[in-house]
Amino acid sequence: MQASINPPEKVQSDYRFDMESLVGYILLTGVLLSVALLAVSFVWRWVRVANLRFEHSIVGMNFFEFISSTLRQMASRAFRPRLFLNMGIAVLMLTPFVRVLASVFYFAFVEHNWKYTLFTSFVLSVLTYSLFLR
């Protein structure tokens, strides 16, 4: 182990700051947005029917069909608690996906690190394939 008493700012490179900030804020934004949407759905449902239980399953669709169905409901302005519930789940599932997508772009176009561009592209490809499963 090597240890020094340097404050953290003096040992962090600009690269680490940028990459870690990007990943950290994608995850933070995704989780906070998801939590906010889920909280709105429960509060709205409580106000409407005084019951917090949703009877609802996602059946017969893959992730992208689920996202597409949710977006269609948003476009038709069919706003109701269940739509916010679906949006919360969708945003949560998109969060690690977007994190991997951003990593691919970062390694390819900012870092020019082809080794890690390849690694993260592989992860993105497998994730995309799995989200198309039905």
Next chain:
Amino acid sequence: MSFELLFLISIVAGFVGAMSGMGGGVILIPVLTLFGMDIKHAIAVSIVSVIATSSGSASAYVRDRITNLKVGMFLEMFTIVGALAGAAITLASGRRFLFILFGIVLLSSWIALFRQRNEGWRPAAHQDVFSRWLELKGSYYDRSVQHTIVYHGARAYFGGPLMFGAGLIAGLLGIGAGALKVLIHDLVMGLPPKVSTTTSNLIIGVTALAGTSVYLAAGMIDPGLAAPVILGVVFGAFTGTRLLVRLTNQTVRHIFLGVLLVLGVEMILRGIWAVWG
């Protein structure tokens, strides 16, 4: 099960999951099944919540510069493939002997960690060529000892394939399998415990998403049940994360040991229960 009870259980699960780097599934699944939920549905709900626990904790750890992103991104290649295979196995078969096997693996790991519980972190003596090629090195500022810790990862050629197994268990049982991931980082790759725990959190999110996709395709995701669990685990995880960065490596390892023991015994008992129940 009421919203309030589900929410409270999830807060505790999220807190323990973040503190140990294991995700909250290890507590959620037994409790949900205790209240009568089918184990496959409990696994599906749990694995969605694991995305929330992992992402909530990892967002803070990454910004605190403790997580090693390159270690995480290299190992994710193995865990996601394992998670897809594991989730497919769960849908197709029974799991009683796998529960027992998993329990045995965890208890063996517990024994290995227990024997070295009072030892500090022992870094890898030297970095092999492959790990150097992968650029597995880093540093972080440890607030508990007020030092910057500089380290390098080693034996990535073992770490990668072993992480396939951790991903398999994660997809199979709907848990983060952070216990196995932390062990691989710590004992095989020579990473400091805090780096192990925080990097494990980052990997768990992507691994859980891969597993979730299989359960979603099987129509086993119930948003009405998953949502209160997600809200609870996120709240618990943020609290646990804030506490972790103030603890020493030794304390983190002791907490991890306790949770690992409970998890191992619980898995074996559940397996035996399934055989004779």
